[in-house]
Amino acid sequence: MSTPVNSLTQYIELYTTHKADINANSAPALNALRPQALSQLTDTALPHTDTEGYERTSIAEMFAPDFGVNIMRMNIPVDVAASFRCDVPNISTLLGIVVNDSFHPTATLHNKLHDGVIFGSLCKNATTHSELVAKHYGSLAPLTNPSVALNTLLCQDGVLIYVPKSVKLEKPLQLVNIFSSPAPLAAFRRILVVLEDDAEARLLICDHAQDNEQQYLASQVIEVIMGRNSIFDLYDIEDSSPNTRRHSMLYASQSDGSNLLVNGMTLECGTTRNDYNIQLPGSHAETTLAGMAIASGTQHVDNNSQVTHTGCSSKSNQLFKYVIDDNATGAFEGGILVAPGAQYTEAYQSNRNLLASTGARMHTKPQLEIYNDDVKCSHGATTGQLDGEALFYMRSRGIPESEARTMLMQAFMTDVIDTVRIPGLCERLHYLVDKRFQGGLRQCGSCGSSCHDTKTKQQ
Amino acid sequence: MKDMTTDKTTKPEKNDSKNVIDNVTGNEYKYGFTTDIDTDIIPRGLNEDVVRFISAKKGEPEWLLEFRLKAFRHWLTLTPPEWAHLDIPEIDFQAISYYAAPKVKENPKSLDEVDPELLDTFSKLGISLDEQKKLTGVAVDAVMDSVSVKTTHRDKLAELGVIFCSISEAVKDYPELVQKYLGKVVPYTDNFYAALNSAVFSDGSFVYIPKGVRCPMELSTYFRINAAGTGQFERTLIVADDDAYVSYLEGCTAPMRDENQLHAAIVEIIVEDRAEVKYSTVQNWYAGDKQGRGGVYNFVTKRGLCRGDHSKLSWTQVETGSAITWKYPSCVLSGEGAVGEFYSVAVTNNYQQADTGTKMIHLGSNTRSTIVSKGISAGHSQNSYRGLVKVAPKANGCRNYTQCDSLLLSSTCGAHTFPYIDVLNDTAVVEHEATTSKISEDQIFYCNQRGIPTEEAVGLIVNGYAKEVMNKLPMEFAVEAQKLLQITLEGSVG
Numbered sequence: 001m002s003t004p005v006n007s008l009t010q011y012i013e014l015y016t017t018h019k020a021d022i023n024a025n026s027a028p029a030l031n032a033l034r035p036q037a038l039s040q041l042t043d044t045a046l047p048h049t050d051t052e053g054y055e056r057t058s059i060a061e062m063f064a065p066d067f068g069v070n071i072m073r074m075n076i077p078v079d080v081a082a083s084f085r086c087d088v089p090n091i092s093t094l095l096g097i098v099v100n101d102s103f104h105p106t107a108t109l110h111n112k113l114h115d116g117v118i119f120g121s122l123c124k125n126a127t128t129h130s131e132l133v134a135k136h137y138g139s140l141a142p143l144t145n146p147s148v149a150l151n152t153l154l155c156q157d158g159v160l161i162y163v164p165k166s167v168k169l170e171k172p173l174q175l176v177n178i179f180s181s182p183a184p185l186a187a188f189r190r191i192l193v194v195l196e197d198d199a200e201a202r203l204l205i206c207d208h209a210q211d212n213e214q215q216y217l218a219s220q221v222i223e224v225i226m227g228r229n230s231i232f233d234l235y236d237i238e239d240s241s242p243n244t245r246r247h248s249m250l251y252a253s254q255s256d257g258s259n260l261l262v263n264g265m266t267l268e269c270g271t272t273r274n275d276y277n278i279q280l281p282g283s284h285a286e287t288t289l290a291g292m293a294i295a296s297g298t299q300h301v302d303n304n305s306q307v308t309h310t311g312c313s314s315k316s317n318q319l320f321k322y323v324i325d326d327n328a329t330g331a332f333e334g335g336i337l338v339a340p341g342a343q344y345t346e347a348y349q350s351n352r353n354l355l356a357s358t359g360a361r362m363h364t365k366p367q368l369e370i371y372n373d374d375v376k377c378s379h380g381a382t383t384g385q386l387d388g389e390a391l392f393y394m395r396s397r398g399i400p401e402s403e404a405r406t407m408l409m410q411a412f413m414t415d416v417i418d419t420v421r422i423p424g425l426c427e428r429l430h431y432l433v434d435k436r437f438q439g440g441l442r443q444c445g446s447c448g449s450s451c452h453d454t455k456t457k458q459q
Numbered sequence: 460m461k462d463m464t465t466d467k468t469t470k471p472e473k474n475d476s477k478n479v480i481d482n483v484t485g486n487e488y489k490y491g492f493t494t495d496i497d498t499d500i501i502p503r504g505l506n507e508d509v510v511r512f513i514s515a516k517k518g519e520p521e522w523l524l525e526f527r528l529k530a531f532r533h534w535l536t537l538t539p540p541e542w543a544h545l546d547i548p549e550i551d552f553q554a555i556s557y558y559a560a561p562k563v564k565e566n567p568k569s570l571d572e573v574d575p576e577l578l579d580t581f582s583k584l585g586i587s588l589d590e591q592k593k594l595t596g597v598a599v600d601a602v603m604d605s606v607s608v609k610t611t612h613r614d615k616l617a618e619l620g621v622i623f624c625s626i627s628e629a630v631k632d633y634p635e636l637v638q639k640y641l642g643k644v645v646p647y648t649d650n651f652y653a654a655l656n657s658a659v660f661s662d663g664s665f666v667y668i669p670k671g672v673r674c675p676m677e678l679s680t681y682f683r684i685n686a687a688g689t690g691q692f693e694r695t696l697i698v699a700d701d702d703a704y705v706s707y708l709e710g711c712t713a714p715m716r717d718e719n720q721l722h723a724a725i726v727e728i729i730v731e732d733r734a735e736v737k738y739s740t741v742q743n744w745y746a747g748d749k750q751g752r753g754g755v756y757n758f759v760t761k762r763g764l765c766r767g768d769h770s771k772l773s774w775t776q777v778e779t780g781s782a783i784t785w786k787y788p789s790c791v792l793s794g795e796g797a798v799g800e801f802y803s804v805a806v807t808n809n810y811q812q813a814d815t816g817t818k819m820i821h822l823g824s825n826t827r828s829t830i831v832s833k834g835i836s837a838g839h840s841q842n843s844y845r846g847l848v849k850v851a852p853k854a855n856g857c858r859n860y861t862q863c864d865s866l867l868l869s870s871t872c873g874a875h876t877f878p879y880i881d882v883l884n885d886t887a888v889v890e891h892e893a894t895t896s897k898i899s900e901d902q903i904f905y906c907n908q909r910g911i912p913t914e915e916a917v918g919l920i921v922n923g924y925a926k927e928v929m930n931k932l933p934m935e936f937a938v939e940a941q942k943l944l945q946i947t948l949e950g951s952v953g
Contacts (some may be wrong), residue, residue: 010585052542070640086505120656153527247871340870340871343870352884355882355884355885355887358852358884358885360885361881361883362880362881362882362884363879363880363881363882364879364880364881364891365877365878365879366876366878366884366893367875367876367877367878368865368874368875368876368893368895369544369873369876370865370867370873370874370895371871371872371873372867372870373867373868373869373870373872373897374870374897375895375896375897376895376896377894377895378892378893378894378895379876379891379892379893380890380891380892380893381878381880381890381891382888382889382890382891383880383882383884383887383888383889384887384888384889384890385885385888428785434577
């Protein structure tokens with residue numbers, strides 16, 4: 001194993017040698033935080049397996065290989081709009097595409113957006129709406145976290161979503177992240193979501209890789225700032241390749257009466273670590289945090305959630321489900337923290353895991369930290385296999401064992417999919433999950449990208 | 460166990476609720492007296508000479524001194540663990556005296572030869588050292604300031620081949636047994652406090668139950684720290700050979716002092732084929748005063764190795780004392796079909812802190828474990844459950860059920876749960892459930908309505924809540940433990 005310090009030094013060196021280029025190809029609001037990020041990174045290391053909270057996924061190791069970083073913002077020639085239609089039938093979305101870390105809007109996107117709504121490149125908007133970006137960029141993600149600091153140090157672009165007061169977006173926004181590069185590539189991207197009071201938006205993110213053989217590394221920080229009574233849905237579907245590593249960190253802060261739904265689904269991946277950090281300083285805020293992971297081969301999925309209740313009468317509900325097959329590893333660490341003074345909090349967490357083969361491993365660590373008495377909190381975690389009796393029942397009615405297993409696993413995932421609040425998407429996800437269990441899925445169905453599995457294409 | 464005389468005599472009046480309340484409110488910490496007896500204390504500080512001194516003082520063989528020195532040298536390389544959810548003030552390990560023994564005449568032949576003050580101490584505590592207590596059928600080994608003072612019922616046990624004596628006697632009388640098992644379950648390299656204990660342990664109990672013997676009585680050890688500025692480092696070693704059974708009880712108290720005292724013990728249990736060991740603890744070290752001054756730091760390593768097939772180890776603990784508790788009684792289930800159980804009630808009040816739980820390590824196939832942990836926090840205390848359930852890759856058909864409930868009695872206290880679940884085998888079924896809540900207004904109202912004052916109602920509800928664990932305790936212990944619960948929570952309502 002490479003030493004943790006080394007994996008960080010290469011990025012710091014990259015920054016110090018190419019400082020001018022990095023700044024020139026970004027925006028002042030983004031550049032402003034870099035010196036601070038650098039000072040935080042000095043004399044520290046990326047989290048590794050000895051770090052509490054990272055026991056199962058070494059971020060240091062993840063970032064250790066020598067990846068290229070597209071500092072000069074060279075346009076990688078991919079005709080994404082033509083080749084990639086990751087559409088969801090039955091629902092129409094406002095689509096934007098992110099190649100590695102640069103945002104490419106679809107041709108008509110701008111016309112379809114509501115007045116005042118921003119859905120575009122973070123870098124460009126940081127110049128045109130510098131005040132907005134400067135106010136919120138880095139306001140939630142703490143630089144004390146080495147991974148966030150590294151992202152802040154090297155991030156040059158990303159996506160900005162801004163919904164003004166009382167604007168309710170009818171159509172969901174969709175963001176397709178595509179990795180495409182002729183050489184191993186690391187992308188440091190950033191998504192900043194700002195919802196003013198009473199605003200409403202839904203965002204669907206799909207992660208893909210153009211080339212299944214190429215090594216990719218994604219470092220992603222999502223910041224979500226929610227105004228009073230705002231509603232935000234985030235569906236984050238990872239459907240990349242076994243050679244993709246991803247460290248995604250979500251930081252959200254909810255004001256009074258706001259409602260947040262985060263649903264993270266890992267269907268295909270290499271090594272994935274998702275951090276969900278949700279703060280509820282407002283009262284009567286509601287959070288639903290759902291997650292699903294289907295891992296096979298030697299995939300590794302690690303989800304880490306931390307929901308912090310500081311406001312009164314807020315509710316949170318977490319549900320994470322895993323199906324681990326072959327030699328894959330799953331890890332889950334979930335925390336609920338109820339601060340002193342957060343009266344009448346209701347916080348629940350549930351983690352259910354299925355181990356489908358002898359080589360499969362699951363590590364789970366649900367946690368409760370309660371500093372208040374007038375609360376209702378619980379968590380539950382189970383790890384086991386499919387119900388033998390149910391399998392027998394189905395087989396005795398003529399369903400072959402493999403099919404019965406698939407059916408039961410599909411049923412197992414149903415309640416995670418049911419948290420989705422867009423009916424068309426719900427249906428689509430059922431379809432994707434079914435296909436994933438049948439082993440047919442390499443990429444989501446109808447899109448024409450070259451990342452397609454040949455088998456799926458023919459269908 | 461500690462207060463059995465009073466229990467016996469007050470039993471008829473037990474239903475008289477006023478009496479209970481008087482009993483409860485009357486004493487804050489009734490074991491908080493010091494006994495003025497000659498104590499043999501060595502100067503504070505720890506170095507190799509101190510380790511050699513302790514070993515020489517006890518007339519130990521060479522191998523044990525080697526063991527101690529190795530542990531000491533290893534300890535020097537370690538730092539105190541910081542991962543627990545505890546706020547531990549820095550401990551100056553050189554400011555502690557590592558050996559304090561009550562001066563007694565060598566080898567007391569009968570009770571008459573024991574220091575009368577010492578006997579008085581024990582009768583204050585209700586320890587069954589005297590004849591009357593022998594009738595209750597509990598064999599007691601009393602350890603005061605880490606030296607075993609008196610073991611009762613020894614002859615009777617010897618008839619069955621059961622060995623129950625202090626560990627220093629065992630070193631002299633059964634060196635091959637002690638050498639065979641000492642440090643096998645908790646090696647000195649295990650953790651900081653285990654290394655410290657291995658270097659300086661002064662005494663403790665040794666139990667050996669031979670093949671096929673069901674120990675006819677409950678064995679009991681009573682621990683007390685008496686001298687100021689000392690630490691207590693005792694070591695318990697229990698071996699249950701094939702088909703044996705033993706139920707072992709442990710109780711602890713300490714006097715009230717302003718400074719903190721350190722208690723770092725090791726308990727090792729080895730369970731062979733089809734044998735069963737039941738280990739019950741009522742821990743009531745001095746918890747500090749209402750402002751959180753003083754109290755015992757209880758940093759204990761307890762572990763059992765169920766290495767026999769179909770062996771069983773059951774831990775039951777009622778934790779009401781200590782300023783800080785750091786304790787994880789564990790089961791290593793390596794035998795086929797071995798069973799591990801952990802039942803715990805941990806109560807914290809005022810400024811107490813507890814980080815306690817268990818580890819169930821499933822190495823053998825078809826091993827089963829059950830964890831039931833009930834935490835009750837009041838005042839400004841912090842109460843955490845921390846547990847590990849691990850299923851090894853080759854352990855097929857394992858089963859675990861974990862339940863952790865927390866009850867919060869004030870808005871300033873904290874209750875936390877940190878379970879670690881590592882499943883490396885696909886045939887395992889592991890379940891974990893945890894809930895946190897406070898006593899509902901409805902329940903209190905219901906009791907009030909029927910003329911039960913709030914304080915008493917809380918006691919009632921808490922006892923009901925802890926019943927599942929209390930039921931696992933031996934009878935005499937359960938009565939004591941229930942009272943302790945009420946004393947600890949006294950004044951925490953309203």
